Amino acid sequence: MNAPIAxxxxxxxxxxxxxxEPFYRPFAQEVGHYEAAYAARLPILLKGPTGCGKxxxxxxxxxxxxxxxxxxxxHEDMTASDLxxxxxxxxxxxxxxxGPLTAAVRHGAICYLDEVVEARQDTTVVIHxxxxxxxxxxxxxxxxxxxxxxxxxxxxxxxxxYQSVLKDLKESTRQRFCAISFDYxxxxxxxxxxxxxxxxxxETARVLVRVAERSRNLKGHGLREGASTRMLIAAGQLTAxxxxxxxxxxxxxxxxxxxxxxxxxxxxxxxxxxL
Numbered sequence: 001m002n003a004p005i006a007x008x009x010x011x012x013x014x015x016x017x018x019x020x021e022p023f024y025r026p027f028a029q030e031v032g033h034y035e036a037a038y039a040a041r042l043p044i045l046l047k048g049p050t051g052c053g054k055x056x057x058x059x060x061x062x063x064x065x066x067x068x069x070x071x072x073x074x075h076e077d078m079t080a081s082d083l084x085x086x087x088x089x090x091x092x093x094x095x096x097x098x099g100p101l102t103a104a105v106r107h108g109a110i111c112y113l114d115e116v117v118e119a120r121q122d123t124t125v126v127i128h129x130x131x132x133x134x135x136x137x138x139x140x141x142x143x144x145x146x147x148x149x150x151x152x153x154x155x156x157x158x159x160x161x162y163q164s165v166l167k168d169l170k171e172s173t174r175q176r177f178c179a180i181s182f183d184y185x186x187x188x189x190x191x192x193x194x195x196x197x198x199x200x201x202x203e204t205a206r207v208l209v210r211v212a213e214r215s216r217n218l219k220g221h222g223l224r225e226g227a228s229t230r231m232l233i234a235a236g237q238l239t240a241x242x243x244x245x246x247x248x249x250x251x252x253x254x255x256x257x258x259x260x261x262x263x264x265x266x267x268x269x270x271x272x273x274x275l
Contacts, residue, residue: 013107016068024060027185043131046157048182051228054157068109074119108151116156131176198236208232214270222263227253
């Protein structure tokens, strides 16, 4: 879950408001499409490769719409109780504590379930009643039915490129969402993003984008995924700290992506050819 903003707040949910604009560079109509979906309070599915900007986009839209954002990073050990809440013992006895999803439903936040297919399918079933006309969340352990706040919205994301049959969205879940598709932006836009985020010259960013394009061409030929925009920004940040560009590419791109010596050598050659 994303960390609350430090400092005193009157309402606990205000800790999840994003006070400064997160940088996001639109590359299609995704901002307008999201705003239309939010106006209708439709749940949204963001599809795209890892590190292409899905999470940053949600942060930008929460800031733009002036709504709190509660982010949950899904994983295979996550239970329904981790989302909705549980009874816990404290000094006053057994007390109910809302989970992140319930807090968002009660207070009108945007709840973002990042990489939702990493969670067990029996866990994600709890969101079904929030994604149709009912817009309510049953808390069975508490015998309570929570009606969603008018401003509540559910957003989920996943990377369809590497999911197995056992890790994919069920049709009963998938068909409840409107979807926005993401991909890595065009080279010129991606270089602009990398230069802005990493604090490097545009020409350096262009070199990094060329490295990424070479790696993405190897997808399916030894690589499961090519270099993400996030990786390029990391390489640029290393370069801004004085690490030579080729070494920065090795540290932030080649070594994290590749274990096999032969493919690593091919990637290293591709990096050298781009410099």
